[in-house]
Amino acid sequence: MRQWRGIWLRELGACFLSPIAYAMLALYLLLGSWTFWHAVQSHVGRAESLPSLLVLSAALWLPVLSALTTMRLFAEEKRQGTLEILMTAPVTEWQVVLGKYAGALSFVLLAMAPLFGMFFALCALAPAMPEPDVGALAGGALILALLASYCVAVGLFFSLLTRNQIVAAVGGFGGMVLPALGGHLLSYAPVGADRLIRLLAVEDHLMDFARGALDAKPAFLYVSAAALLLFFSSRALMLRRM
Amino acid sequence: MDAEDTPSVTPTPHGRAWRLAFRANALVSMALAALLAVLANVLLDLLPPLRGNVSSAHGYYRLSDKTLALLHGLEQEVEVVSLFNPRHDFYADVRTLLREYEYESRRGGQGRLAVRFVDPHRDVARTREMKQRYSLATADMVVFDAGGRVKYVSAQDIVEEQRTVDVGRHMAGAPGAVQTATLFHGEQAFSSAIQNVSQKTRPVVYALTGHGEADIADYSEQAGYGGIARIMRRDNMEVRPLDMGRHGGIPEDASVLLVAGPTRHLAREEVDIIGQWLNRSGRLFLLLDPWTRTGLEDLMATWGVRLDMDAVQDPARTLTGRELVFRPLPTHDIGRPLRNIGCIFYGARSVEPLPAHDALQEDVQADKARVYVLARTSEKAWAERDPAQKPPRYDADTDRPGPIGLAAAVEKGPVTDTSGDLSPTRIVVFGDSVFVSNPALAVGAGGNVDLFMSALNWLADREELMALAPKIPERIELGMTRDRMRQAFLIVVFAAPTLVALIGGAVWWRRRR
Incomplete structure (x- = not known):
């Protein structure tokens, strides 16, 4: 437990000591809040849920943030040759994977938090804006956290497969968006795969949760997919130790 | 894995065979874990859904x-197709509301309601299939199908724009005099549709024949009521022809008697039978045409409706001079759902209430x-009373000036007698019968079908199967001045990124030193 926590705090600290991480964070916030602002502008006078606009804006750029955050996790260690040093320490593969995962996930979640501040700032500045639906916003935060847990797990897995950070970022990004894209493509296919399409409809999950309608199925899907990818990562790391 | 990976620092105690076995073990465990994750998700998908609602928006x-009782008590499968x-x-x-319906129907242990979502713009093949299957003309529809009994709910049925005007402020030219509120009637529309299609008994509409009425079996392009009869059947009604002579009167199972455009006089006995039937809470749908004497005029006068031998002319609301364009009045249940929907009568006689x-x-x-x-x-x-006058013009001595009534609804009761409460007698009289005939439907005449069906549903007591309060959806309104908008833009879009960039710059500067 101590080793796992040590790796987590080290990873998180590394993020906040790196100027590149701050640049990445600033870029994500700029893109997210700009998207949110324009979504609000284009829906003025129309019936729409404000939390769902925020959640969709935050989720749109989440794969980019997650891919950039996770690309260095193992790829950089491999390139610098420090992974072997880490693996000689008295830590298990699971502790390494979980520690790095928790560090990256914490950073991504912290990166998204200011967008919720923007939401309340807009509500305070716009006199005609209805009182924010805090319950729906909490649902939106939950689905974003679940989606982030999946995206970071994908990014971590791809970072483990290569020593090239660009390859890791591109692969991770693809792994993050492919299931949602697959769901869209499947809906064109002349086959009755309604259940699968519904399960992969990320946008629908986001909108449902951001309206306060929580569903155990997509939540379990994201958690199980993240757990599976972490298990894959630990096995892959174990194979490297051979 | 990279081919050029650095060699492992962990010693391999048992050589190559052990290493191979170890790798095989790892790969098999990964495959099993993937299988387990897929199975767990499939299993969860087959189980009744587990949902909760944390929205604080009331x-x-x-x-x-009411809806929960309806869903938990469903006794047959209802397929719902959303073409929104x-x-x-x-x-x-x-979508969210239909998911709640599906969830509740499954939670009740029956699993009787299945919802499918079809994107009409993207999934063209499936949309075409649905349109053919359900004879749909437009998108943005939700179809409820229970073993062939079908009900349609359109976007107009679920969304209502309500404008309220503060007359005092409006006269003073003050801002905010006109307030617009959007009401979401989704639950009422969906629950009513489910109740409609799951009803085992269907209202029976008898269409009177033998006096030159429009034929419900005639699908020709020139005349006939075949098209509207098909729509009535699609709306879960039974439509049968009625020859009073052969049936010996009006059958007991008649829900509504439809008299569509008779061109001949009804026999006095037939009028008496209709009158007696109306006195026993009968429901009559009468569609008449100008210059036609049907023998029902006196009977209608006893029910408070004045039918004159005339033809209505309205130069202010016509396209070519012959037809009459109007919007149903929202003062009655029949016209209320048809806000802002235009209808066309192709020549009409006047239908007015008697003052009493x-x-x-x-x-x-x-x-x-x-x-x-x-x-x-x-x-x-004006109501033109001279059929020979061509072209018609207003004569103050003989013609009646506007505004002229074109259609009316009559209601009497409910009456309480010794046998208990009786349902009210209801009559609807339209001054035109052509407006829902096959040629009128072929040119897609405005809201004619909606008006006809709304009247028929009112007569059959189906106007509001489930009376549920509408919900007021969240609406994005800013209400900011231009300067305030600029400030808000700077704060919302740039505040957090700038702050983060400054902190990043400080970190970089500190580490550089």
């Missing part, structure tokens, strides 16, 4: 007790039928 998607465009403002509301029966008058006696005007012409219209 239970926006929470279903009422995802870009529609209420798509997400419709006019529902707008406060002194209508309780035992008298109340007559509601459903549609009215403009002030410039």
Whole structure:
């Protein structure tokens, strides 16, 4: 437990000591809040849920943030040759994977938090804006956290497969968006795969949760997919130790 | 894995075979874990859904007790197909609400309601299949199908724009005098549709024959009521022809008697039978045409409806001079759902309430039928009483000046007698019968079908199967001045990124030193 926590705090600290991480964070916030602002502008006078606009804006750029955050996790260690040093320490593969995962996930979640501040700032500045639906916003935060847990797990897995950070970022990004894209493509296919399409409809999950309608199925899907990818990562790391 | 990976620092105690076995073990465990994750998700998908609602917006998607009782008590499968465009403002509301319906129907242990979402713009093949299967003309529809009994709910049925005008402020030119509120009637529309299709008994509409009426079996392009009869059947009604001579009167199972455009006089005995039937809470749908004497005029006068031998002319609301364009009045249940929907009569006779029966008058006696005007012409219209005058023009001596009533609804009761409460007698009279004939339907005449069906549903007591309060959806409104908007833009878009960039710069500067 101590080793796992040590790796987590080290990873998180590394993020906040790196100027590149701050640049990445600033870029994500700029893109997210700009998207949110324009979504609000284009829906003025129309019936729409404000939390769902925020959640969709935050989720749109989440794969980019997650891919950039996770690309260095193992790829950089491999390139610098420090992974072997880490693996000689008295830590298990699971502790390494979980520690790095928790560090990256914490950073991504912290990166998204200011967008919720923007939401309340807009509500305070716009006199005609209805009182924010805090319950729906909490649902939106939950689905974003679940989606982030999946995206970071994908990014971590791809970072483990290569020593090239660009390859890791591109692969991770693809792994993050492919299931949602697959769901869209499947809906064109002349086959009755309604259940699968519904399960992969990320946008629908986001909108449902951001309206306060929580569903155990997509939540379990994201958690199980993240757990599976972490298990894959630990096995892959174990194979490297051979 | 990279081919050029650095060699492992962990010693391999048992050589190559052990290493191979170890790798095989790892790969098999990964495959098994993947299988387990897929199976767990499939299993969870097969189980009844587990949902919760944490919205603090006063239970926006929470279903009422009436709806829950309906869903938990469903005895047959109901298939719901949503053909809503995802870009529609209420798509997400419709989707989330239908999911709640599906969830509740499964939670009740029956699993009787299955919802499918088809994107009409993207999934063209499936949309075409649905349109052919259900004879749909437009998108943004939700179809409820219970073993062939089908009900349609359109976007117009679920969204209502309500404008309220503060007259005082409006006269003073003050801002905010006109307030617009959007009401979401999704639950009422969906629950009513489910109740409609799951009803085992269907209302039976008898169409009178033998006097030159429009034929419900005639699908020709020139005349006939075949098209509207098909729509009535699609709306879960039975439509049968009625020859009173052969049936010996009006059958016991008749829900509504439809008299569509008779061109010949009805026999006195037939009129008496209809009159007696009306006295026994009968429901009559009468569609008449100008210059036609049917023998029903006196009977209608006893029910408070004045039918003159005339033809209505309205130069202010016509396209070519012959037809009459109007909007149903929202003062009655028949016209209320048809806000802002235009209808066309292809020549009409006047249909007016007699003064003692006019529902707008406060002194209508309780035992008298109340007559509601459903549609009215403009002030410039008149009721032409000279059929020979070509072209027709207003003669102050003989013609009646506008506005002229074009359609009316009559209601009397409910009456209480020794046997208990009886349902009220209801009559609807339209001054035109052509407006829902096959040629009129072929040119897609405005809201004619909606008006006809609304009247028929009112007659068959199906106008509001489930009376549920509408929900008020969240609406994005800013209400900011230009300067305030600029400030808000700077704060919302740039505040957090700038702060983060400054902190990053400080970190970089500190580490550089």
